Amino acid sequence: MSAYQVTIQMSQQTVQQLLQSGFSLYGLHAAGMSGGRALPTVWFSSSRFSSSTVVSWTEDYQVYTSQSQVMPGAQITTNASFPIAPGMQLDITDPSGFGQVQQGGPPNAIGINNSTFAQLTVGLALGSSAGGSAPIHALPLSGNMMAVITPVPKVFLVFSPTSMSPGMAVAQASGSGVLVDLTGSPSQTVTFDINSGWQGGPGVQVFPSNQSLAPILLQP
Numbered sequence: 324m325s326a327y328q329v330t331i332q333m334s335q336q337t338v339q340q341l342l343q344s345g346f347s348l349y350g351l352h353a354a355g356m357s358g359g360r361a362l363p364t365v366w367f368s369s370s371r372f373s374s375s376t377v378v379s380w381t382e383d384y385q386v387y388t389s390q391s392q393v394m395p396g397a398q399i400t401t402n403a404s405f406p407i408a409p410g411m412q413l414d415i416t417d418p419s420g421f422g423q424v425q426q427g428g429p430p431n432a433i434g435i436n437n438s439t440f441a442q443l444t445v446g447l448a449l450g451s452s453a454g455g456s457a458p459i460h461a462l463p464l465s466g467n468m469m470a471v472i473t474p475v476p477k478v479f480l481v482f483s484p485t486s487m488s489p490g491m492a493v494a495q496a497s498g499s500g501v502l503v504d505l506t507g508s509p510s511q512t513v514t515f516d517i518n519s520g521w522q523g524g525p526g527v528q529v530f531p532s533n534q535s536l537a538p539i540l541l542q543p
Contacts, residue, residue, distance in 0.1 A: 327476055327505050328379040330512045335374055337517040346482045348372050351493070352459035353502075353540045354447060355432075355473035361446070361462040362393055362492040363540045366478075367453040380451040382474060386413045386435060388420030389444040393461045395494040401458065404448060407433055409474060415439055432473040440466040447472055457489035460541060476505040479530075479540060482515065496534040503527055 331348075333341075347370045351363045367378075387404040391397055402420040405413055412428030415421070418441035428434040435445045445464045450456035464470050481500035487493065503511050504526040513523035521529045530539065 324381050324383060325476070325509060326379065326381045328377060328510045329478060329480070329503050329505070330510075331372070331376040331378070331480065332512060332514045333372075333374050333376070334516065337515065338372065338374055340517045341372070341482055342370070345484045347484075347486075348376070348453070349481050349483060349487060349497070350378060350451065350453065351479040351536065351540055352449060353475040353477035353479070353542075354460055355475050355543055356460075356462060356470065356541055357543045359537075360393065361460055361537065361541050362395065362494060363460050363479075363536045364399055364446075364458045365487045365489050365491045365493060366449065366457055366459050367451045367489055368487060369453040378451060378453050378478070378480075380449060383450060384408065384433070384474060385448040385456060386424070386433060387446060387448050387458060388415060388422075389461070390420065391444050391461070393444055393463050393492055395492055397461075397492045398488065399444060399446075399458050399461045399490045399492060401448070409433055412436060415443065429471050432471050435464060435470045435472065437464045437466055437468055442466060445470060447474065454489060461492050476509070477540070478503050478505070479536065480513070493536060496530060496532060496536055498532050500530050500534065501527060502530065502539055
C-alpha cells in the first residue's frame with residue numbers, strides 16, 4: 324500500500340494573514356474515469372496549518388454508494404462503504420446501495436457494477452492526516468451499468484475563505500490552487516505566499532481561481 328506526502332511551506336506572516344482572514348486549507352484528490360457527469364468532492368478541509376504543514380495519506384481506498392444528487396454544492400451522504408483495492412469490484416445488488424466486494428475487477432482499476440434498476444451515486448473515499456475518510460468524487464451510475472475508476476496519485480490544494488465541508492461536490496476552484504502529481508515521487512514540497520501564490524518543482528501545476536476542476540482531476 325503506497326504512502327504519499329505533500330509538505331506546504333509558508334512564512335509566518337502568510338500563516339497569520341490566512342488565519343486572521345478566516346482561510347482554510349482544502350484538498351481534492353484525482354481519479355481516472357470515463358463519462359462527463361462526475362464532479363470532484365472536497366476530500367479534506369483544515370483550519371490548522373503552520374509554516375510547515377504536512378498532508379499525508381496511504382492508498383487505503385473505500386468504495387461508497389449514495390442516493391445524493393450530484394450537483395455543485397451538494398453534500399454527498401454515504402449510504403454504504405466497503406474497503407477495496409485495484410483489481411477488485413463492488414457488485415451492487417440492492418437499490419439502497421449495498422452489495423459485495425469481489426476479486427476479479429479491472430486490472431489496476433476499481434469496478435463498480437450496479438446490477439439494480441435504480442440510479443445511484445458512487446465513487447471512492449479516502450482518508451488523510453488532515454481529517455477522516457471522505458468521498459473524493461461523485462459519479463452518477465444508472466441501473467445495470469458499470470463504472471471503472473482508476474486511482475491517480477494527484478492532489479489539488481487551495482486556501483480559501485469559502486466554507487466547504489468534506490464530501491461537498493464542487494465544480495470550480497474557490498481560489499488559486501496547485502495540482503501536485505506524486506506519480507513516481509511520493510513526497511513533494513510546495514510553497515505558498517499570501518501575495519505571490521503557489522510555487523513548486525516538477526510535477527506541480529498552478530491554476531487560477533474559478534478553474535474548472537473536473538477536467539484536471541477526473542480524466543480518463
